[in-house]
Amino acid sequence: MGKQHKIIKYNLQDEAVQLKNMGYSNKDVAQKLSENHPEIEDIQNLSDVSVMRFYHNYKEGKIEDAVLAGGDPVGDFIDDYRKFMDDLQKKTDDIYNRAVKIADDVEATQSPDSIERIKSAELLIKSIDQLKKNAVAIVQFGDRRLPDIMNVNLKKEFHVRNMMMNCSRRLCPKCREELLKELEMMEDDNKK
Numbered sequence: 001m002g003k004q005h006k007i008i009k010y011n012l013q014d015e016a017v018q019l020k021n022m023g024y025s026n027k028d029v030a031q032k033l034s035e036n037h038p039e040i041e042d043i044q045n046l047s048d049v050s051v052m053r054f055y056h057n058y059k060e061g062k063i064e065d066a067v068l069a070g071g072d073p074v075g076d077f078i079d080d081y082r083k084f085m086d087d088l089q090k091k092t093d094d095i096y097n098r099a100v101k102i103a104d105d106v107e108a109t110q111s112p113d114s115i116e117r118i119k120s121a122e123l124l125i126k127s128i129d130q131l132k133k134n135a136v137a138i139v140q141f142g143d144r145r146l147p148d149i150m151n152v153n154l155k156k157e158f159h160v161r162n163m164m165m166n167c168s169r170r171l172c173p174k175c176r177e178e179l180l181k182e183l184e185m186m187e188d189d190n191k192k
Contacts, residue, residue: 099124
């Protein structure tokens with residue numbers, strides 16, 4: 001077993017996670033832990049890379065716990081993602097329809113308040129631009145979260161494969177050969 005992480009060794013996991021969840025960068029978390037715990041010499045030289053490793057392992061651990069409890073992190077993520085995208089699409093459609101109506105009204109009326117309506121349409125267009133940025137942020141969220149989920153599943157597959165390989169040593173040569181063929185076929189299927 002590897003060396004215990006300093007944050008875990010000094011039971012600072014909850015504090016570190018809370019700081020990350022508040023939006024602190026890895027460097028800021030390291031600095032804040034150092035400031036909050038001057039009595040812990042090991043924490044005084046905590047690096048941002050060390051915080052990053054801790055938080056990465058923490059997220060993977062949460063995913064593993066969810067899987068062991070019978071959860072489906074991939075399905076949960078996809079459901080959350082769809083909900084975010086549906087909400088964003090509804091907001092975008094609403095703003096777009098309002099902007100079209102304002103533009104149509106301005107064209108139809110040619111009234112003195114046309115300038116105010118044009119300004120309103122411009123504000124709506126800016127809102128649509130912000131929603132587009134939000135959509136990009138949601139995609140980036142997915143890009144950050146899915147690799148953690150996939151890594152947990154990959155580790156489990158390697159673990160199972162290694163266990164099977166270790167157990168196969170006790171099998172007769174013919175059975176061992178058959179097992180190795182099955183493992184190779186499973187790997188080929190996973191690559192497809």
